[in-house]
Amino acid sequence: MSTTREHSETRLLVPSLIFIALVVAAVASLGAPLITSVATTFHVSLDSAQWTLTIALLSGAVATPVLGRFGAGPHRRATILVTLVVVVAGSALTVLPLPFAWLLVGRAAQGIGLGLTALMMGVARDHLPEERSAPTIALVSVVSIMGIGVGYPLAGLLTEFGGVRAAYGLGLLVTVIALLAAWRSVPTAPEGRSAHVDIAGALLLSGGLFLVLFLVGQKSLWSEHFTVAVVLAVVAVLLLCVWTVSGLRGKAPLVDLRALRHPAVAGANLAMFVGAIGMYILLTLITRYAQTPHSAGYGFGITTFVAGLVLIPFSVLGFIAGKLTPPMLKRIDAPLLLAGSAVVIGGGFILFAAARSNLTELFLAMSVLGFGVGSFSAAMPGAILVVTPKSETSSAMSFNYVVRSVGYSLGSAIGGLVLAAGTDTGRIFPNDSAYTTAAWVGLVAMAITTAASLVLARQRSPEAEPTVSPAGEPSPSRSNQ
Template structure:
């Protein structure tokens, strides 16, 4: 392919890669029940098909961000896609459950590629085109959920879980071919040495943190152990920060993260992520509850996935508009407006969910808020980040978002479990969870209004 044609193809290819890994990472969630049935394991064990992908993505993201900051970016991307492809093969083959988990972990590693795609766009596209592409990349996970859920549900209904996982295999193979043809080499820079102590410390800290917030059963059955793991993870994060500040070539430039705009943006991403994923999981679970429980609509996996389609479509549309609005209103105003939209979705679901159209409308409003929020965030981070640190800085933000999403999912599960006396939670549990999310989102809005640097 000629250099000019390759340049024109670059934007769609990097978006395609991010979308593919997002779809692959989301495949575990709608298939948990089917996996438990087919493999003869408990629902708690089947839940690991999602948890292990999130854990792998959280660990891989900062590592890939550092590896991809130097001249090896193209090689890092291709090798990672190869790992994802290998994992996709393991999910499709009729092998024991342990191989499925290994395959899901390999697929989860691909979640770390989004930050590298942002760095690629920033290095090889003009400023305006790069801004639009990066905004689109930031909402790839949003679109990926809306694409992955209904498709995987439909394929599972038609051909079983291996047919659903085959979706990830086909998409990853296509993404790898496109990457080989189109992805350019990174600009000449000094190769970044991988900070092995930093990798090990951050890996232990992230695994402990995501484990304790994703396994809600721990808090019910072994509360003391859950608290101990949480404290351990926080201590490890403190040790990691101490080590990074004293390392010449750290895994993450912690000093850069102390910039006021970046520090507040990551805090906003954490608290905002809790609220956004909390509502997403609440609505998805609510619409699948059978009407015999006294509420809910008894939708199957595929039908529930269709509820996410307006979430993704409107989120994508909102994200595409954000780069055009930033020059007029500024990042601070856009983050505040996006958070307010998420708050409106919470209020709607808290007050009205008796008819299917109301949760669907709440999900649609949530999509607008999540899409615009996600698209505004990279501009905040990159405005204070040197080009050479793009992948690393955005990788950290992606990890913060993953932690926030996991906390939101866990929070919803804990609240609903506290309101469950039989098989299903009481409807009041959904109201309590919705109002809790509304409070969390209000806190996020206050952080933006009070702490965010006024000049942005």
């Protein structure tokens, strides 16, 4: 009887973990397709409206390592529930008829939910049998990115028919459901766990990341107030350097930076960082190109809703790749799959650079991107967790997601800078050739990602040192088995 009930709870746990990861990703991404509508509704500039997306990414990047550390301790269930309550409260603020400043507060609260993805992985690794935990972790990783493709078209459709509040209302509804799912299905952490949260480290990391992402998102600051931008950049570097030193010397750091000394962890995070830059460049290039009006001499002038539909193949193919990857990980090392996925994404760049004369070609490029990103996301946990004890799953993956968030922000900024450089004086839209240049820049990023992944695979060769099993015990590498 007890076994039957436990089996039933386990069956409910898997869809709940995947749903929560999907919801927090989709809700956080709601800012992107609504920027123009927010500017119109609240009578603010487009630069100000852009902060509805930027502030969610900022709060997510800052909250992720903190929640990861809490998730490594005995109060993981409470951390998940309290975080979702914060996300629900933030979602309510985006729906209520309040001034623009309150909308930003609500978006910041929604962004905090991005830190839950790593905790979902920790729950899966602790409470599911090994043959089910790996596929579940891979799917959680995939849907955390595929949520973008889900959120865009729905937000666009609701905005066209009910206004920006209707789109944010959907966010409120699904976050309430996610909270109920977590309350019903997420178990308590195993006994014997402890987690000390390094408050000073959290403040240093928060300040450093805020300045980095702020400077990346504020291109006008570099052109109009260059000295101020340089000073802030120096302060950001100093804060992150102090955080790094304190993390290496501390007994219970916010993120175990000593783990980065392991080639598998360092290599995987490097691949994630550079790969995220490339992924986001192509994602933004395709959506921006599709919405460019015909008057620019190219583009298709499609609406926000139709632009969101372009992302559907990204989500569908990404989900399919995420389902196919776990079985492949039983035969192929995760770093090799990372390298192969990076090559696929590179193929998407080549397609976009060579052929974008109709929407069908954009759909094809987006499909290739989705398949590559889905496979890359599903393989990434396997490259890190093979050398990570169970108790540190949330913390290790939270750092990887911080790296990914910073990479996404840099990718968005780099793509924007290349397009801005290709915009003639007096023109609103860049030249068509600027998109080709940006595509080649992204292709270089994916080539670096491929090389980093292959180096990592070589380090996992038969001659490589023993790794650590999921249980925290030394075990031979896959090649030795």
